Amino acid sequence: MASFPQRVQDNILPLSVGDTLPEVFTEWMFTERAYDYGKPTKTCELCEQESLRYHFEIRNRFTQKTLWVGSQCILKYQVPIFEQGNAVSDVDAKKHLNHLMKKMQMDSCLAALQRLAGSEGSSILQLALEYYRQHNMLSPKHAYSIFWRLRSHRIDHNPTAFKVNLKSVQLQEELREMVTSHVHTFWPALTSKQQELASLLGHTPPAS
Ligand SMILES: [Zn+2]
Incomplete structure (x- = not known):
């Protein structure tokens, strides 16, 4: 034993x-x-x-x-x-607990952003959060307004847990028109295909 x-x-x-x-x-x-x-x-x-x-x-x-x-x-x-x-099984037990931890992390991250939206009186952040709750995704502009706050306020988060919506031509145009340094704030949230698309739209990847 x-x-x-x-x-x-x-x-x-x-x-x-x-x-x-x-x-x-x-x-x-x-x-x-x-x-x-x-x-x-x-x-x-x-x-x-x-x-x-x-x-x-x-x-x-x-x-x-x-x-x-x-x-x-x-x-x-x-x-x-x-x-x-x-x-x-053991494998599923690990997945089960990881899933719970990711969910708790996302919940606390969204709660922190919600408090921030309240204290800033920021309607842009408020709209971004509402959009996220409805669609489980962010537009490029929403992603920027959320990600720079996550970074500047050091809010614990998992960047890959956020999804960015680039399906429509309008959203792709929105991404094209953004300043590249802004795109970099949410670069880790983009899938590898979306990162390729961002490159095609004129944004160089961030230096790692
Ligand atoms: Zn223990």
């Missing part, structure tokens, strides 16, 4: 029915409750790792005890994750 850190044993065994690891982890499951603290300030209640930004709740099916842990512990100790009543 693989050895488990003493602190992991000390934290989980008193809350479980069984008394051996790793078997005891099968009593537990991820509850789908997760929390984004915005900053890496939390500790895993299982392995006691510090500096976690996201907490995930696991619950023992027999004792109903819960722990707030890091995603790494759920994966490492194979705490079951269920989708539509079925436990998912």
Whole structure:
């Protein structure tokens, strides 16, 4: 049997029915409750790792005890994750948690932008956010107004999580007429095909 850190044993065994690891982890499951603290300030209640930004709740099916842990512990100790009543595979468990973390990151990013739109009284930013909520995409001008704020206000974000709409001729024209340095602010949000299109429209890629 693989050895488990003493602190992991000390934290989980008193809350479980069984008394051996790793078997005891099968009593537990991820509850789908997760929390984004915005900053890496939390500790895993299982392995006691510090500096976690996201907490995930696991619950023992027999004792109903819960722990707030890091995603790494759920994966490492194979705490079951269920989708539509079925436990998912290791690969899908990782995807499931990554998807949740990306969603939480996007939610907190949009909330930060919304607060900014309020404090700036910026109708352009407000419109960009409304457009994004409706279409899940940004026009080039919206992308610029959002991305320069993300950068200048150091708002945590994943650039590739934003999609830019370049389908229509009008939107392509909008991109063509933009200053290249403005296009560079949202360059990482463009797909490789869109980056090629931007080059064809006269914008050189940013120096990496
Ligand atoms: Zn942990």
